[in-house]
Amino acid sequence: MIALNAGAALYVADKVDSIKAGVALALDTMKQGSAAKKMAELAEFSQGLNE
Incomplete structure (x- = not known):
């Protein structure tokens, strides 16, 4: 569902030619761990806003 x-x-952001291509890219990104790394960076950044 996430993918x-x-x-x-x-697809809506015009980064891929089809939803199918977008799903494939999303799955590859999740498998590589890039998505988890980006989420950790975002969490760290957002925590710094409270200081």
Whole structure:
């Protein structure tokens, strides 16, 4: 479900040519760990806003 939502978002943002391509890119990104790394960076950044 996450990959489908991400794939649709990538398609709407005109980053891929189809939702299918977006889902494939999202799945590859999740498998590589890039998505988890980006979430950790975002969490760290957002915690710094409270200081």
